[in-house]
Amino acid sequence: MVYGESRLHPAVTLVDENLRTTVQDAAGPPIEFLTEFLDVGRFPEAGYEALLTGFLRGKYQGRHIDVMVTFGPTALKFLLCHRGEILPGTPMVHAVANSTQLKALAPPPDVVGVPIDTNPLPTLELALRLRPGTRRLVLATGTSAWDREWEQQLREAIPRLPGGVHVEFLAGLPMEPLLEKLRGLSDDTAVFVPTFFRDGDGRSFVSSEAVARMAAASPVPVYGPYNTYIGKGIVGGYMPTFEDIGQQAGRIVRRLLDGEPPEALSFPSVQRNDYRLDWRQLRRFGIDEARLPEGSIFQFRTPTFWEAYLERILAVIAVGVLQAGLIAALLIERRSRRRASAELRESERRMNLAADATGVGLWFWDIVRDDIQATPKARELHGVGETEPVNFNRFLGTPHPADLEPTRTAIETAVARQEDYEIQYRVSRPGDELRWIVTLGQVEPGSVLGVSFDVTARKSAEFAAERHRAELLRVTRAGLLGQLSGAIAHELNQPLTAILANAQAAQRLLGREPLDLEEIRDVFKDIIEQDQRAVEVIRRLRALFREGSLQRQALDLNEVVREVLRLVHSDLLTRHVAVSVDLADGLPKVPGDRVQLQQVLLNLIVNACESMDAHPPDRCALTVRSLRQGAGEIAVEVADSGRGIASPAMGRLFEPFFTTKPQGMGMGLAISRFIVEAHGGRLVASNNEGPGARFRIVLPAGEGAEP
Amino acid sequence: MTEPTVFLIDDDPAVLKALSRLLRSAGHAVESFEGGEAFLRAYNPERPGCLLLDLAMPGLNGLELQRRLAEAGGAPAIVFLTAQGDIPASVRAMKAGAVDFLTKPAADETLLEALRAALARDEANRRTRHELAGLRARLASLTPREREVLELVVTGKLNKQIAAELGTAEKTIKIHRARVMAKLGAGSVAELARLIERLGPDLHAHSG
Numbered sequence: 001m002v003y004g005e006s007r008l009h010p011a012v013t014l015v016d017e018n019l020r021t022t023v024q025d026a027a028g029p030p031i032e033f034l035t036e037f038l039d040v041g042r043f044p045e046a047g048y049e050a051l052l053t054g055f056l057r058g059k060y061q062g063r064h065i066d067v068m069v070t071f072g073p074t075a076l077k078f079l080l081c082h083r084g085e086i087l088p089g090t091p092m093v094h095a096v097a098n099s100t101q102l103k104a105l106a107p108p109p110d111v112v113g114v115p116i117d118t119n120p121l122p123t124l125e126l127a128l129r130l131r132p133g134t135r136r137l138v139l140a141t142g143t144s145a146w147d148r149e150w151e152q153q154l155r156e157a158i159p160r161l162p163g164g165v166h167v168e169f170l171a172g173l174p175m176e177p178l179l180e181k182l183r184g185l186s187d188d189t190a191v192f193v194p195t196f197f198r199d200g201d202g203r204s205f206v207s208s209e210a211v212a213r214m215a216a217a218s219p220v221p222v223y224g225p226y227n228t229y230i231g232k233g234i235v236g237g238y239m240p241t242f243e244d245i246g247q248q249a250g251r252i253v254r255r256l257l258d259g260e261p262p263e264a265l266s267f268p269s270v271q272r273n274d275y276r277l278d279w280r281q282l283r284r285f286g287i288d289e290a291r292l293p294e295g296s297i298f299q300f301r302t303p304t305f306w307e308a309y310l311e312r313i314l315a316v317i318a319v320g321v322l323q324a325g326l327i328a329a330l331l332i333e334r335r336s337r338r339r340a341s342a343e344l345r346e347s348e349r350r351m352n353l354a355a356d357a358t359g360v361g362l363w364f365w366d367i368v369r370d371d372i373q374a375t376p377k378a379r380e381l382h383g384v385g386e387t388e389p390v391n392f393n394r395f396l397g398t399p400h401p402a403d404l405e406p407t408r409t410a411i412e413t414a415v416a417r418q419e420d421y422e423i424q425y426r427v428s429r430p431g432d433e434l435r436w437i438v439t440l441g442q443v444e445p446g447s448v449l450g451v452s453f454d455v456t457a458r459k460s461a462e463f464a465a466e467r468h469r470a471e472l473l474r475v476t477r478a479g480l481l482g483q484l485s486g487a488i489a490h491e492l493n494q495p496l497t498a499i500l501a502n503a504q505a506a507q508r509l510l511g512r513e514p515l516d517l518e519e520i521r522d523v524f525k526d527i528i529e530q531d532q533r534a535v536e537v538i539r540r541l542r543a544l545f546r547e548g549s550l551q552r553q554a555l556d557l558n559e560v561v562r563e564v565l566r567l568v569h570s571d572l573l574t575r576h577v578a579v580s581v582d583l584a585d586g587l588p589k590v591p592g593d594r595v596q597l598q599q600v601l602l603n604l605i606v607n608a609c610e611s612m613d614a615h616p617p618d619r620c621a622l623t624v625r626s627l628r629q630g631a632g633e634i635a636v637e638v639a640d641s642g643r644g645i646a647s648p649a650m651g652r653l654f655e656p657f658f659t660t661k662p663q664g665m666g667m668g669l670a671i672s673r674f675i676v677e678a679h680g681g682r683l684v685a686s687n688n689e690g691p692g693a694r695f696r697i698v699l700p701a702g703e704g705a706e707p
Numbered sequence: 708m709t710e711p712t713v714f715l716i717d718d719d720p721a722v723l724k725a726l727s728r729l730l731r732s733a734g735h736a737v738e739s740f741e742g743g744e745a746f747l748r749a750y751n752p753e754r755p756g757c758l759l760l761d762l763a764m765p766g767l768n769g770l771e772l773q774r775r776l777a778e779a780g781g782a783p784a785i786v787f788l789t790a791q792g793d794i795p796a797s798v799r800a801m802k803a804g805a806v807d808f809l810t811k812p813a814a815d816e817t818l819l820e821a822l823r824a825a826l827a828r829d830e831a832n833r834r835t836r837h838e839l840a841g842l843r844a845r846l847a848s849l850t851p852r853e854r855e856v857l858e859l860v861v862t863g864k865l866n867k868q869i870a871a872e873l874g875t876a877e878k879t880i881k882i883h884r885a886r887v888m889a890k891l892g893a894g895s896v897a898e899l900a901r902l903i904e905r906l907g908p909d910l911h912a913h914s915g
Contacts, residue, residue, distance in 0.1 A: 493790035497811040498725035504815035505729035512732075523728065530721055573763045574796075 004074030004146070005197060006039045008206045010228045014242035015071060015095065015249070022250025023257070031257070034065070040074045041144040041197040042204040053082045060087055067256050068092045069249055073101040074146060080105055091262045095249040096242075099270070100153070110262045114248050116271040118150075118225055120157050120192065122238035126275065127190035127223045128165060130235070130287045136189040137161075140170045140178060140214060142205070144197035154194070174200040175210070179217040191222040193234075208232050221285050227276055230299050235285065236277030245271055365392070365441075365448040367415065381437055381452050383429035399425035400434065411441065418443050424455070491567070495534040502527045554589040554702050555597065557626055557634055564601045565624065575609055576617035582625040587634055588701040592679050597697075600672040600683070604638040604695045607668065610661065611642025611693065619691075632701045633681075639694035644687045653685055711826050712756035715739045716746050716772070717788075718764040722811075726759065726788075726818075733819055743767030743775075752781040755833060757806070757825035759818075762789035762796060770796065773803050782832060784825035788813060842906055845891050853890070856883040861900045 001019070003012055016035075024031050038052060068083075068090050070076040076094045083092070094102075094113035102115050128134050141151040151171050158167050170178055178199070182191065196210040208228045215222040215233025222234045227241040248271060255265060275296040282289060282298075289298075361378025365371075372390040374382075382398040384390055399407045403425035414421035424438045434456075441450040506523040509516060561583060572579055605622065612620040621641040629635040645653065652658045654673045669683075676683040681699035688694055713735045717723045723739045730737045736756075740746040744767055746758075762769040773785055787800050787808045797808040806828055807821040849857065859869045866884065870877040893899040 493811040494719045494722055497788075497790070497813070498719070498721040500812040501722070501725035501729040501815070501818075505725065505732040508729075508732035508815075519728075526721065526725060530725070533721070573765065573768065 001033060001035045001069045002071065002075045002079060003035070003037045004070070004072035004076075004078070005037070005041045006204075006206075007035075007037045010206070010208050011096075011226065011242045012071070014228065015246035018243045018246025019069065019250040019253065022247045023253050025254070038075055038078060040078070041146065044144070044198075049078065049082075052078070053085055056082075056086045065090050067253050069253060070094045071096045072146065073097045073105075073149065076101070076107070076111075077105055080107055080111070091256055093249050093252045093256070095245050101149070112252060112262045112265055112267075114245075114252075114268055114271050116240050116245065117273050118153065118194075119238075120154055120194065120225060121160060122273075122275075123223050123225055124157070124161060124192060126236070126238060126293075127192060127221065128162065130291050131190070131221065131285065133188050134190050135164065136166045136168065136186070138168050138170060138182070138185060138189055138191045140182070140191060140193045140196070141172070142196040142198050142210075143172045143200060143202070144195075144204075146195050147197055150194035154192075172200045175203065175205075175213070179213060182214055182218040185218060185220050187220060189220045191218050191220060192237075193222060193224050193229075195226075221281065221287075230276055230278050233281065234278065235281040235287070236275065236296075238273050238275050240271040240273050241276075359454055361452045363450050363452065365450065366446070367392075367448065368446050378452055381435075381454055382427055398427050400428055402426075414441065414443055415448065418445065491537045492534055495530040495537070498530040499527050499534070502530070552591045552593060555592050555594055557587060557590050557597075557636055557699070558583040560594055560597055561601060561624060561626060561636060564598050564605065568602070568605055572609070572622065575613070575620065577609055577612065577620040577622050579622045579624065582623070584625075584627045587626060587628060590634055590679075590699045591702045592699065593675075596675045597679070600675050600697060601636070601638070603668040603672045604697075607695075608638055608640035608642065608693075611640055611644070615642065621692075629698055633698050634701055635696050635698045637694055637696040639688060639692060641688075641690070641692040644691060645685060645693045650685070654683070709755060710736050711829065712736045712738055712754060713822060713826075714746060714756055714758045714783075716741075716743060716758060716764075716769075717761040718742055719761075722761075729815060729818070730759075730822070733815070735822070743769070743772040746772070747775065750776070750781065752783070755826075755829055757784040757786065757822060757829050759786050759788055759822065762787055762800075770799055770803070773800065773805065777803065784829040784832070786818075786821045786825050788818070839905065842891075842902060846906065848890055849887060853883050853887050856880060857887045857891075857899070857903075860884055860887070860896060861903050863896070 001016070005012075020033060023033075036056065040048070065087050068079065068087060070079055070092060073096075076097050079086070079092060083090070092107075092111040092113075094107065094111060095116075097105075097113065097115055098118040099115045124137060127137065139151075139154050141147050141154070151169070154169075161167070170181055173181070185191070191214070193211050193214055195207045196205055196214075197207060198204050199210075207226070209232075211222070211224055211229045211234060212232035223237045224234045225237050225239050227239050227243075230236060248267070252265060252267060256262060275293050277292065277296055277298050279298045279301040281287075289296075359377065359381075361375055361381045363372055363374035363378045366373075370391040372392070372395060374384070374390060376386060379386055379388070379390075382395070384394065384398065388394070396404065396408055407423055407425045410421055410423045413419075420443055421441045422438070423441075424436060426434045427437050428434050435454055436456045437452050438455050439450055439452040441448045502523050506520055506527075509520055509523070561581075565579065565581065605624075608622050609620075612622075619641055623637075623639040625635075625637045625639075627635050627637070646660075649658075649660055654669045658670075673683045676697055676699070679699055681697060684696050684698070686694055686696075713730055715723055715726055715730070715737055716739075717726070718741060720741065723741065727737045727739050738749075740749070742764055747767075760769045760772065767775070769787055769789065776783060782804065785800075785805045787797070787805055788811060789796075789809075790811045800808050806825040809817060809821060855873060856869060859872065864872075866877050866880045870880045873880070888894070888899065891899065891902060893902055
């Protein structure tokens with residue numbers, strides 16, 4: 001394989017890779033690939049060619065080469081001239097050469113290939129069309145042979161542009177002045193850059209890097225004819241892809257290797273071009289996608305899946321994902337190395353591997369064809385065979401029956417609304433106990449891209465990150481909030497009723513003769529009082545559910561308990577739960593966060609009530625006690641007369657995601673224990689001698705507190 | 708008859724005060740109680756009126772109170788007014804004979820409408836009770852003999868047949884019959900039968 005320029009160009013990697021994979025038949029004999037980089041652009045001196053020829057002749061003397069492939073017009077030209085000396089008689093395949101160049105070079109019949117269409121007109125016309133009012137075109141070209149060829153081609157194309165367009169060449173300038181000129185362009189301008197191998201000072205460049213710098217400097221859209229520029233900052237253009245070029249050349253090579261004579265081959269007359277655009281650049285310049293020709297291909301259309309979801313994945317997985325560091329490192333590395341799309345895809349491939357290693361399964365659902373492609377990890381998570389074909393129905397066979405309906409509904413709703421979704425469900429795998437799976441899906445028209453991971457195994461003791469804890473606390477609060485709706489309704493409705501009745505009474509009183517001003521004044525006083533009461537309720541409730549980091553105060557635990565009991569008062573009434581409260585006197589203060597400790601109490605009380613929900617009213621008893629425990633410790637205990645804790649559950653009670661409730665998330669006790677331990681205390685559970693269970697919170701008393 | 712009173716029962720003093728004020732401003736006579744027990748202590752079934760009752764109260768809750776009153780033989784008209792619109796509770800309340808079940812906060816019109824209906828029902832109940840009581844009293848005023856005659860008259864037997872059955876003269880029967888009709892205030896056998904029908908089981912409780 002002979003490349004006219006250096007190996008630095010990203011196009012090289014793309015073509016190379018695609019050609020090799022196309023040529024190398026997995027079942028066939030291994031093919032040896034030899035590569036030469038002529039680097040003509042960087043060594044324009046006379047005599048270099050002669051040196052090269054001599055070198056190559058010596059190198060390949062006596063070597064049998066089956067096929068030669070050239071990339072670019074310079075390599076083609078070089079070999080056409082000198083093949084007699086280097087490798088006479090070896091069939092050649094050319095790539096990345098256009099029809100004009102081919103006509104000029106007039107290759108013999110044993111040199112075959114598919115020319116590329118480098119007509120710049122479609123791209124220039126696109127540039128004029130996409131932003132209305134574009135009246136000026138700036139063409140930036142370099143000084144290498146190939147660059148000059150492009151310049152010539154552009155000059156020939158200009159007369160065929162629509163009238164009224166002002167064209168300016170920035171040809172053969174050194175990089176810095178060129179960038180300076182680009183920076184000062186007016187808004188009615190568009191820029192086109194073909195290749196840029198060498199600038200006016202003789203510095204050599206990798207074209208795509210040069211274009212990236214130009215796109216960064218230019219305040220107006222930049223267009224180009226190669227797909228390696230897309231992602232570097234150009235808006236797009238009419239172009240082939242190097243991947244296709246590589247594959248096409250590979251196919252020809254393959255047939256030559258299989259013994260077909262070059263003259264007998266037939267293949268497309270020209271490499272296929274498409275309009276390719278960088279979605280982000282369209283957004284940046286506010287270009288309406290409706291202006292684009294039909295069949296345009298958009299790249300970077302959405303943030304990659306990883307960018308969109310990584311934060312959330314990390315937040316939910318918590319510290320069990322030790323390898324999250326690997327993913328993060330890869331992401332950082334990837335962000336700072338945004339070079340060729342080949343490299344992008346390379347790191348994405350690595351991330352997929354890392355994902356598998358961390359237990360994250362990736363899958364892609366083509367809704368139209370109802371086909372789900374899933375990584376081995378994703379299949380394993382759902383208990384699906386490695387090669388089993390999977391469609392939506394098959395997937396629906398994986399969640400636990402109790403979770404099936406909510407799962408199905410959530411997905412169908414999200415797909416109908418084209419919204420991303422996050423769901424969790426249990427999966428029972430053959431020979432395995434129930435595992436909890438969290439799945440995130442990114443919904444596009446016609447497809448869903450998703451990730452699933454096993455969240456069963458995360459242990460509460462490893463909640464290290466404050467952020468995860470805050471996130472989860474908030475989620476749990478929301479859950480508990482739902483359970484307290486009865487309490488809220490009652491607490492708020494009392495003052496609201498009083499306010500409404502008072503106001504309506506006042507209306508009637510005002511219609512009476514004579515006016516009883518005294519009474520009316522009293523009405524207003526009552527309204528204001530009740531209003532303040534309502535505000536107070538709302539404030540207290542909001543404080544209970546506001547997110548905040550640990551705020552330590554010296555707390556009177558009895559008061560904390562009483563406040564919680566007030567809140568659940570009416571809920572307990574409705575549930576016919578008899579509460580007995582036994583709070584010891586003179587307890588020392590405890591340093592702690594009021595809101596969080598109240599959350600723990602709420603959780604315990606709610607659990608207690610739920611354990612008694614099947615009991616008849618006269619057997620629902622809740623006891624809340626506070627007492628001194630040993631040296632410097634205070635205990636608050638919540639006991640119930642409910643179902644008690646079954647022995648298999650006893651050891652797993654505080655495990656996150658472990659729940660005995662069909663609708664439970666299993667986070668309440670895990671978080672409660674975490675909070676208590678963060679306060680330097682412990683949370684213990686035991687069964688009563690009689691019916692029911694008791695949960696005891698033990699907390700250290702504050703320093704300097706009375707013994 | 709005395710003016711009907713609305714009996715307000717709620718554990719929240721602010722609500723009690725505000726509702727009381729509202730109802731008074733609409734022209735009702737109101738009495739407030741802070742809990743079910745307080746009301747039971749003061750309850751007098753003879754007083755006309757209705758109850759406006761909260762559901763969730765410590766001690767005796769609303770449904771409990773309803774049950775207790777029913778057990779004690781009183782059947783006051785009850786309108787429930789509660790903060791939680793719990794469907795099972797509301798069904799229980801209505802099945803147990805409540806006039807209405809409202810949720811807080813309730814607009815004045817809704818409230819007053821429900822109370823109007825309750826008071827109307829209370830009045831109707833009282834009238835019926837009163838009539839039945841009167842009837843029972845009149846029944847009790849019959850002599851044993853008159854009683855016997857009454858029971859046979861309403862079966863449609865002729866005086867002659869009744870005389871034969873009871874072993875007295877037809878003339879005697881005629882006199883008894885006339886006295887029964889007068890005491891009970893009936894103008895015909897058919898009316899007599901209707902009255903007896905209304906008393907139903909009470910009849911047998913008083914006979915023999």
